[in-house]
Amino acid sequence: MSGTSSDNMQRPETAAAATPANGWAIELEKINKRFGAVHANKDIDLKVARGTIHGIVGENGAGKSTLMSILYGFYKADSGTIRVNGTEANIADSRAALALGIGMVHQHFMLVDNFSVLENVILGAEDSGFIKPSLDRARRELDRLETEYQLEVDPDATIEDISVGQQQRVEILKALYRGAEILILDEPTGVLTPKEADDLFRVLRTLREQGKTVILITHKLREIMAITDNVSVMRQGEMVATVKTAETSPEHLAELMVGRSVLLHVQKDAANPGKTLLEVKDLVVTDDMGITRVKSVSFSIRAGEIVGIAGVSGNGQTELLESITGMRDQRSGTVILNGNPLSLKGDDGAARARAAGLAHVPEDRQRMGLITTFSEWENAILGYSDSEDYGKGAMLDIAKAKAKAAEHIKTFDVRPADINLKTALFSGGNQQKIVLAREMDRDPDVLVVGQPTRGVDIGAIEFIHNQIIKLRDAGKAILLVSVELDEIRSLSDRILVMFDGQIVGEAEAATATEGQLGLMMAGVVEERQPS
Amino acid sequence: MSALRPLPRWADLALLPVLNLLLAVLVSGLVVLMIGQNPLTAIWAIITGAFGNGYNIGYTLYYATNFVFTGLAVALAAHGGLFNIGGNGQAYVAGLGVILVALALQDTHWLIVAPAALVAAAVFGGAWAFIPGYLQAKRGSHVVITTIMFNFIAAALMIYMLNRVLKPAGVSGPESAMIAETGRMPKIGSFFAPFNYTPVNLSIFIALLALVGVYFLIWRTKFGYALRAMGQNPTAARYAGISNSKMIIITMTLSGALAGMVAFNEVLGVQNRLVLDFVADAGFVGIAVALMGRNHPIGIGLAALLFGALYQGGNELQYVISGLDRTVVVIIQALVILFTGAMEGLFRPGLQRTFMLFSPEQKAEAVSRETVGKES
Known part of the structure; x- marks a missing residue:
């Protein structure tokens, strides 16, 4: 241990100040990192005890990723010291981090899809110019690692053939193969089914038992509570608290993250469904590669009802959404809106869907819902620019468009309140508010929402959820697609589960359990329950 | 970031x-x-060659007129995310439209010939760009490839037309008949003495109108909004219900029509007949003009003037310094x-x-x- 006393910089809520039995794996002191005007990390202190699972939570932009990037050698801190296993370290790049036994599993996997597991594991860690000896050595080593940590993966399987959960194991194996003692996982469960997430947690516990240290970055408080020993909370570039997980609660953590108390559960009255507004019949959709992604899907949504589509990302939800909203041609099937079949053929189907009373908050606001190089007011009329409200005939009435934009900013509390600012410069939550304000403005009969709170701060999440519920209570039909099961469960009145392009199950949100939904999301329940 | x-x-x-x-x-x-x-002598020769007297300025403006048209053609397409490098071919084919209309109407009056020829230039130039636009919109063939190929096709087509169709009996070169006196558009020199004996003609006013018109089209109309939306983010444009395929076709056609105005300037305003290679690569200069002018009409006007001055001043240079x-x-x-x-x-x-x-x-x-x- 270094001789520097750490007591003087402990904050009131900071626990685990005493040196733990196994010593500290990581000690960060007064870490500062600025990006121009943005002070991403302010005087960060963090101590991670060896052989523990340490969670780091915080809103988007709180500085978690920056901090981990400094630890992994992607960025260099402006000031501050890093000690690894008690020794001061200068981590210039990821190679240096690996040499110190720090491995990272990124949110987006860094795997070569058409290589085998084995080839991916040795990639960048080959022994010599010839590949065979490396592969042989890796096979033996992998065998050992797999038994030691119960990380079963077929070393000869091709990456593109194995599941996302297995791919993640390969990432973990890659780090272990390189001798990682400290493993950083960045939002590891975002792409996993609940079952796969449980498997991951089992693996992480095994790693801990074997003396490895795990740093888990996540925004899912449930996971923090389930698996970590200690948890650090970051807010606006500062480390606001480090507490023992056993001594805290999700509500308390959320409050620390946001800086005020937050309602984690959506408050809503029971649904009062009216007549059917949206009906989808035998919809078949193929993607750009010609692969059938939606396989004969049928469902309907009534007025005053939120129907959530749960499922692991990539099971056809995106294609379903894009098809209903006129973004993508259907192979066959019909979409009936308010009793009238919608013609969605051609590349202007979205215009006809809008004209018929369908509004769409797309899954990917930066790629689809906004033109980020356009100013806020130009985005406020996206999709509605042809309306007479924004100028008669062919002319665009800029004054009217700007007035509408100012109105949106006011009602949805968009910050900064600048209609001339490029939308790329707004935060994720404010961008989403800009899209929502525009789509809700026209009093649509049906609102289709994809990932409403992806990349959105907790404070804004609450606001967005309330807006969606308000629209439901106004008698609109809402189709919600989200990969966040918690969001689906708390917002929806009825839940459909999609797996492999089909709706494999249906449940009432009030009664459905997470385990039940999780099984359906994994494709275990094949039959659709009568509703 | x-x-x-x-x-x-x-x-x-x-x-x-x-x-x-x-x-x-x-x-x-x-x-x-x-x-x-001596570089200083050379630069001075270019400057005086371009702006030294009315005669020089007249020529500079004549060149600039062409570059305004091709520059706007490139810029309009660029706002829609399309790279039209076929300005040469579009202007060349537009010449066919101009001469056919002008020869047909030459015995009436130039006030009748000019508007008709203007429309013909736009239609023929637009049609030549419509085809690549259609091919990209419906078949996915990239306009960068097709427009440049259409330059070659236009060149071959025009050689054929000039040699086999338009060449009057008794003329040896590949060129059309002259437009009759009554049908010729007057040059500015005929009523503004300093520009005497220079090719600058009424087209320059069309060029100025085009600059203003394109500005309004891009930033003040719903079409312009849709055009910029597609250019910045085609996926978001489709999300907004804007038909990319329709927009591509319309934009390319408009762009070709603008490039076609070069033919109006050259054929009706200057040559009074159709000659081989009258476009003289104005289409390619238009790419530089649009690039330098940041696809904005004001910038394009200034850049076109600069390139006009370089062309004219450069021509004078060879007479000043041997x-x-x-x-x-x-x-x-x-x-x-x-x-x-x-x-x-x-x-x-x-x-x-x-x-x-x-x-x-x-x-x-x-x-x-x-x-x-x-x-x-």
Whole structure:
């Protein structure tokens, strides 16, 4: 241990100040990192005890990723010291981090899809110019690692053939193969089914038992509570608290993250469904590669009802959404809106869907819902620019468009309140508010929402959820697609589960359990329950 | 995310192009020096050659007229994310429309011939760009490939038309019959004496109208909004219900129609007949003009004037300095295109740093930005 006393910089809520039995794996002191005007990390202190699972939570932009990037050698801190296993370290790049036994599993996997597991594991860690000896050595080593940590993966399987959960194991194996003692996982469960997430947690516990240290970055408080020993909370570039997980609660953590108390559960009255507004019949959709992604899907949504589509990302939800909203041609099937079949053929189907009373908050606001190089007011009329409200005939009435934009900013509390600012410069939550304000403005009969709170701060999440519920209570039909099961469960009145392009199950949100939904999301329940 | 703060608007629009132009002039001067001539004399010869007297200015404006049309053609397409490099072919084919209409109506009056020829230029030029537009919209063939191919097809087509169809009996060269006197559009020199004996004609007013019109089209109409939306983000445009395929076809057609105006200037305003290669690569110069003018009509007007001056001044240069022939002028023009167009961003980072150092409160920031990566 270094001789520097750490007591003087402990904050009131900071626990685990005493040196733990196994010593500290990581000690960060007064870490500062600025990006121009943005002070991403302010005087960060963090101590991670060896052989523990340490969670780091915080809103988007709180500085978690920056901090981990400094630890992994992607960025260099402006000031501050890093000690690894008690020794001061200068981590210039990821190679240096690996040499110190720090491995990272990124949110987006860094795997070569058409290589085998084995080839991916040795990639960048080959022994010599010839590949065979490396592969042989890796096979033996992998065998050992797999038994030691119960990380079963077929070393000869091709990456593109194995599941996302297995791919993640390969990432973990890659780090272990390189001798990682400290493993950083960045939002590891975002792409996993609940079952796969449980498997991951089992693996992480095994790693801990074997003396490895795990740093888990996540925004899912449930996971923090389930698996970590200690948890650090970051807010606006500062480390606001480090507490023992056993001594805290999700509500308390959320409050620390946001800086005020937050309602984690959506408050809503029971649904009062009216007549059917949206009906989808035998919809078949193929993607750009010609692969059938939606396989004969049928469902309907009534007025005053939120129907959530749960499922692991990539099971056809995106294609379903894009098809209903006129973004993508259907192979066959019909979409009936308010009793009238919608013609969605051609590349202007979205215009006809809008004209018929369908509004769409797309899954990917930066790629689809906004033109980020356009100013806020130009985005406020996206999709509605042809309306007479924004100028008669062919002319665009800029004054009217700007007035509408100012109105949106006011009602949805968009910050900064600048209609001339490029939308790329707004935060994720404010961008989403800009899209929502525009789509809700026209009093649509049906609102289709994809990932409403992806990349959105907790404070804004609450606001967005309330807006969606308000629209439901106004008698609109809402189709919600989200990969966040918690969001689906708390917002929806009825839940459909999609797996492999089909709706494999249906449940009432009030009664459905997470385990039940999780099984359906994994494709275990094949039959659709009568509703 | 870029670490450097964007430049103030005036620096972006005025200072940067001027710096680029100065660099081009400097390197051109070195070339002239290597040949053994005095660069200052050469530059002065270009300037006086372009603006020295009414005759020179008339020629400069005549060239600039063409470059305004082709520059706008490239810029309009560029706002929709389309790169129309077929301005040459579109202008060439438009010449066919102009001459057919003009010859048919030549015995009426030029006031009847001119509007009809204008429409014909737009229709023929537009049609020649419609085909690549249609092919991209419906078949996925990229306009960069098809428009350049259509330049060659246009060249071959026009040689055929001139030799086999339009050439009157008794004429040896590949050119059409002359338009009768009654059908010829007057040049500006005929009522404004300083421009006497120069080719500048009424087309220049069409060019000015086009500059204003394109500005309004892009920034003041719903079509322009849709066009820019598609250009910035085709996926978001489709999300907004804008039909990309329809927009591509319309935009390419409009772009071709603008390029076709070159034929109006050349065939009806200057030559009074259709000759081989009358476009003289104005279509390609238009790419440089649009690039330098930032696809904005004001910038395009200024850039077209600059290139007009270079063309005219360059022509005069060979008469003033015997050692410098047309080839040197082409080198200078190429350098201007290189530095103002292709290497437009050369000074940007340095200028941004300079600007930040000059504002005291940003100085510390500028220093700390040296080692910046992307934000978390």
